[in-house]
Amino acid sequence: DAKTTQPPSMDCAEGRAANLPCNHSTISGNEYVYWYRQIHSQGPQYIIHGLKNNETNEMASLIITEDRKSSTLILPHATLRDTAVYYCIVGIRGSTLGRLYFGRGTQLTVWP
Amino acid sequence: DGGITQSPKYLFRKEGQNVTLSCEQNLNHDAMYWYRQDPGQGLRLIYYSQIVNDFQKGDIAEGYSVSREKKESFPLTVTSAQKNPTAFYLCASSSPLVRTDTQYFGPGTRLTVL
Numbered sequence: 429d430a431k432t433t434q435p436p437s438m439d440c441a442e443g444r445a446a447n448l449p450c451n452h453s454t455i456s457g458n459e460y461v462y463w464y465r466q467i468h469s470q471g472p473q474y475i476i477h478g479l480k481n482n483e484t485n486e487m488a489s490l491i492i493t494e495d496r497k498s499s500t501l502i503l504p505h506a507t508l509r510d511t512a513v514y515y516c517i518v519g520i521r522g523s524t525l526g527r528l529y530f531g532r533g534t535q536l537t538v539w540p
Numbered sequence: 541d542g543g544i545t546q547s548p549k550y551l552f553r554k555e556g557q558n559v560t561l562s563c564e565q566n567l568n569h570d571a572m573y574w575y576r577q578d579p580g581q582g583l584r585l586i587y588y589s590q591i592v593n594d595f596q597k598g599d600i601a602e603g604y605s606v607s608r609e610k611k612e613s614f615p616l617t618v619t620s621a622q623k624n625p626t627a628f629y630l631c632a633s634s635s636p637l638v639r640t641d642t643q644y645f646g647p648g649t650r651l652t653v654l
Binding site for chain 2: 462464469470471472473474477515527528529530531532533
């Protein structure tokens with residue numbers, strides 16, 4: 429059940445900001461936007477989540493448009509270790525199901 | 541250190557054999573999940589469990605079975621009925637009571653059926 433659309437791949441120079449877009453035009457009012465990333469052959473790692481306000485933590489910033497139909501994950505100073513597949517997911521926080529639908533994500537390649 | 545462990549990291553089995561993948565967590569999380577990932581694809585939910593002694597089928601449960609006898613453990617058995625068992629299997633846990641309600645993943649088990 430693909431609720432998000434992401435570009436299949438992007439690249440970014442080391443030290444520059446990486447801006448990863450995501451469309452979620454059918455998001456409902458109680459659904460959050462989550463971002464995870466998966467480094468090759470490892471388990472996915474949580475990055476950040478948000479409902480409608482912009483969020484920032486030590487890893488990244490999340491910008492959600494006012495209509496909530498799209499968002500952008502920003503890695504302010506990308507490093508080679510940020511090369512991974514990034515997943516944008518919508519889900520209901522705290523639901524008894526706790527199900528998250530992982531699509532194919534965006535392969536981000538950071539080059540030196 | 542709190543976290544999720546999966547063992548083994550690599551597993552080889554002959555076709556027609558059942559195999560059980562281990563998943564243990566010491567995060568005191570109530571919910572646990574099993575996902576399957578095929579090359580170049582996203583994750584697909586196999587089974588999930590919200591509490592001990594209870595579990596529900598995910599999107600691709602056919603050919604798999606699970607048990608949840610302890611809060612810390614959620615083993616997955618890949619049976620001979622699973623037609624294409626070769627894949628990367630990921631276990632995760634979460635706690636709806638925690639503010640972030642995020643899922644924490646183990647390192648995965650790569651199963652190859654010969």
